[in-house]
Amino acid sequence: MAMAQVQTVDPTRIRRMLAQNKAQIRFTLAVCAHCSMCASSCFLYETRGRDPKYMPSHKMIHSIGYMFRRRGNVDLQELRSIGDIVWNRCVLCTRCYCPLGVDIPYMIGLARRICRDQGVYRRYDEG
Ligand code: SF4
Ligand code: SF4
Numbered sequence: 001m002a003m004a005q006v007q008t009v010d011p012t013r014i015r016r017m018l019a020q021n022k023a024q025i026r027f028t029l030a031v032c033a034h035c036s037m038c039a040s041s042c043f044l045y046e047t048r049g050r051d052p053k054y055m056p057s058h059k060m061i062h063s064i065g066y067m068f069r070r071r072g073n074v075d076l077q078e079l080r081s082i083g084d085i086v087w088n089r090c091v092l093c094t095r096c097y098c099p100l101g102v103d104i105p106y107m108i109g110l111a112r113r114i115c116r117d118q119g120v121y122r123r124y125d126e127g
Helices: 011-020 022-031 043-047 056-069 076-088 104-117
Strands: none
Touching (some): 011 022, 011 056, 011 104, 022 056
16 A cells, blocks of 8 residues: 655654653553463454564554654654554554553554654555
């Protein structure tokens, strides 16, 4: 799936959006025990040969988690990689389940919102 082409990243806007959700992100990163129990609830993980890149926790940690750890200081290449995770490896079906209460779809959705705000999103009119 083609992604919109952008030339620059605005870390100030990313920082602002992260700050608005700081408590939830902190909770998520502190609580996630990397137990992989959410994996089997994601049909994409199950139908992509159980590739770890499709595990809900992996997608969450390498998108919103990465941006949060970097305090919003991500470059264009990193943002595009995050965009690939949140747009192409998750459909936000909200079926993933975490027994510890992590709201994985919310976190991936937040990463999508940040990418969208930076101009990194899906294009359906390109090959
Ligand atoms: S999100 Fe929940 S189920 Fe998934 S690895 Fe983290 S703690 Fe385990
Ligand atoms: S919301 Fe995303 S990560 Fe969760 S089950 Fe659906 S496709 Fe998988």
